[in-house]
Amino acid sequence: xxxxxxxxxxxxxxxxxxxxxxxxxxxxxxxxxxxxxxxxxxxxxxxxxxxxxxxxxxxxxxxxxxxxxxxxxxxxxxxxxxxxxxxxxxxxxxxxxxxxxxxxxxxxxxxxxxxxxx
Numbered sequence: 464x465x466x467x468x469x470x471x472x473x474x475x476x477x478x479x480x481x482x483x484x485x486x487x488x489x490x491x492x493x494x495x496x497x498x499x500x501x502x503x504x505x506x507x508x509x510x511x512x513x514x515x516x517x518x519x520x521x522x523x524x525x526x527x528x529x530x531x532x533x534x535x536x537x538x539x540x541x542x543x544x545x546x547x548x549x550x551x552x553x554x555x556x557x558x559x560x561x562x563x564x565x566x567x568x569x570x571x572x573x574x575x576x577x578x579x580x581x
Contacts, residue, residue, distance in 0.1 A: 479505045497558075503548060504555035507533045513552075516562040522569055526553075526580050542581040546574060549581075 474481065483502035490498050504510065512532045519525045526549050530537055537545055550570065557567035573580050 477505065500551040500555040500558075503551040504559075507535075507548070507552060509533070509552045509556065510559070513556055513563075516560070516566070519566060522566065522573060523580050525566075526570070530581075542579055545581050546579045550574065 476484075480502065483498065483505050487495065487498040487502050509529070512529055526546075529552070530545050530549060533548075537548055540548070553563065553567050553570050557563040570580055
């Protein structure tokens with residue numbers, strides 16, 4: 464585990480991502496999902512891509528529009544992997560901006576009922 468931490472610390476990742484990764488590694492099991500969401504949000508710089516909540520009529524189109532802007536790109540991921548990345552990001556966004564809570568709930572309902580949003 465220490466070797467992995469050393470690699471992350473020496474990497475060219477943003478400091479917030481490095482800190483998030485080290486916290487994720489050291490976290491207790493019950494805290495891991497929340498920390499993973501924060502880590503994904505910071506890693507993909509989602510805060511720069513997701514602005515104030517506008518009208519979202521088609522959640523799948525909104526998810527796709529955010530997903531194509533992520534760097535590094537995730538378009539080559541499977542639909543399930545894109546959904547999981549977006550779930551982490553959207554979960555964290557709903558924590559940071561409560562206006563997104565309904566969108567997060569819609570996302571999880573669609574994912575649960577239809578097997579995915581993408």
